[in-house]
Amino acid sequence: MPLQELTPVATPYFFYGLSAVAVLSAIGVIMRRNPVHSAISLIFTLLSLAGLYLMLYAPFVAGVQIILYVGGIVVLFLFVIMLINIERMQREYQFNKQWLVGLLAAAVLGVLFVAVYVKGQAIFPQHAVRFPEQLNTQQVGKMLYVDYLLPFEIASLLLLVAIVGAVVMAKKRI
């Protein structure tokens, strides 16, 4: 089969559509009082991010995003949330009044975004390197297991330590 570059159709529409869904549902995550609704909004955010990865010629990252984040992590979120008594939680008075810190953080992040938007042309290259779509996964594999083998193995060791730690903390008697 000939290696071909996948040419996306109607790029701006898809980009703005996916971004709108991502932003709106991200707002939904923090605005909803019901944690289950927040978690479902989070799913939409993560899925539209996966779509954006696809547009950036990274199908492997998009697939992993769906499997790990949506299929794994959010399922576990929901699993925990379902066991909480939500009705009591919704009536409870929220006493974490940290809006000042939140506002400050948001302002700093906003300034960062604006700065990137203004100066972005100079900082980032105009076009990312494109691999033929058929070889994306193979390129990721080569990078991870040949070029960056040591950092990758160190990261996996770190994860292993974290898993063992979680088991030790969760289990009373080993």
Next chain:
Amino acid sequence: MSDFLNYLNSNLTPGQAGAYLWVVIYILIIFAAVSVAVIAMNWLERKILAHMQVRLGPMRVGPHGLLQPFADALKLLLKEDIIPANADKLVFWMAPLVVVITAFTTYIVIPFGPTHAVTDMNIGILFMLGVASLGTLGIIMAGWASNSHYPLLGSLRSSAQMVSYEVAMGMAVVSAVLMTSLSGVGVYGIGPGGGDAIGTLSMIEIVRAQMNQHVWFIFKFFPLGLAAFGIFAIAMVAETNRAPFDLPEAESELTAGFHTEYSGFRWSLFFLAEYAAMIAVSSIAVTLWLGGWMRPFPHWLGGGAWDTAFSLFPALTFFFLAGLTLRTTVRMPKTSYFKIQKTGLGVFGLLLGGIGLVLLVPPVRDRIQDIYWFAIKVAGFMYLYIWYRGTFPRYRFDQLMSLGWKFMIPTGVAVLIATALVGVL
């Protein structure tokens, strides 16, 4: 228009060729075919289960109950749609949709033939597993939104079960993907390689790798391929919540599990999604281990004469079915009460025979035989599903978990490591 017809001469899937009209046509055909398959499965499951238990099964609606699925569908459509008083309306409404959409989205990458897939993705199998894992979300949402104890417990069980069996499933899949990169001919991969030695996740390329290596992956590195296939075959039953792992809907403990509160059309969506998901995971198993669309022995029994002989199989299957139907028609009671049934069954038999005749035409025969071999392998799995349900007692939840975590996952990892070792040696 000429572009539209030109696609038929290309050897790419419509998604890759950029023939968007053909993409729509393929999607519609697949949707219709899967719906028909679900209807057929509904009838076959009740009939086969009944015969396994020495009963007759549905006999009243149509000859041998053939119209029973349609009667059931009509009943479900006309039934009142009940939403429990304290249910979370939005989530309750979304859950069946999520389950159905995810079940049908996986069909985009299933290769029914070298060109008979909606599209071929670089991440094919990863995409299928990812989208299939979204189905869990629908079940959790359904259980929680019903605001009732049985559905909640059912969906908790289901999510725990699916999350733990996904790991074992992933291990088995990775070992099959690994085999695509180990080129070489025959069971142990000795001899000159057929294709390139780059591994692949694409569904079509996985089947091509089996073609180039002259071996189905179930037989490769015997018994490693067989072990990986066995793990997948067990895990896929657990993933689709079918007997003997149907704890999320264990009738004796949880009435109907996560869909207790659903009725009418919404319930039928869950039903449709369950069967569509069963066909989808069976297709993964067929693609990864049973050679996908390949006919048996494409190399050993190769050559023009054998090709022609094997391409007659689809037509012969339909002739066999037609013969069976006509024999039943003749053997029906002679009283006048059975006149309508008898005519109907006779027409149905002739229709099957007519399809068989169409399949004999050479251009149709060549295009259809890939789909036929794929479908017949998937049908084998569907029969296994029914057989399991008629044979095995339901597992207890702790047995299910210890089987998953203490047996399947370690075996999966061991098979993966062994495959890598054998491949490198």
